[in-house]
Amino acid sequence: MESDNPLLKRAYALNGDAGRIRDLYADWAASYDADTLDGMGYVAPVLAARALSEALEGETAEARILDAGCGTGLVGAEIARRTEVEIDGIDLSPGMLEEAARKKVYRSLAEADMTATLDLSDNSYDGVVSVGVFTSGHVGPEAIDELARVARPGAPLVVTVHEKVWEPDRYAAHLAEMERHGLIRLRAINDAPYHEKEGYTCKLCLLEAA
16 A cells, blocks of 8 residues: 655655765654644654553653654654653754754754664663664664664563565564564564554554563
């Protein structure tokens, strides 16, 4: 199924070009929340935040969470409604990070390219979430390796993968390979709504850092 939404068409045609991604989200940052939540029925942030919060049950307020590809902070805001953990956000787009800062739910925000090694220490987070990143023209499955690296052993990782890339980019095979190499444990992979008004779904992946 192909969307007629011009914003989605532009986003899904990026082909991983960092410059084009920055340009798109610089243009889109101010209206992103309204366009996606109201215009597209973007429910993935709520579902992922709920899954992470449930997996974190019993964690203290000192727990540190990484929101990888945080965008305008939709996921961080949902996590903050459910828990009192500390949240750090990273994103490629300075414009999106400016919008995320307005939500006042992040301990820190930093620009980062998820296709490269992250400037973050091993085993430094008690949970990781990434929503809207693993989709057409953005970031491939290899980036999940970095998310597992920065998570402490036993920490939950919640990742959404858009239906359009799950099979073509061989996410299932990559996750299975990560598990074979002792990087993660697969806890659940469920079909979930993504952009409800556009008719898109995703795989909602619950992983555990090993």
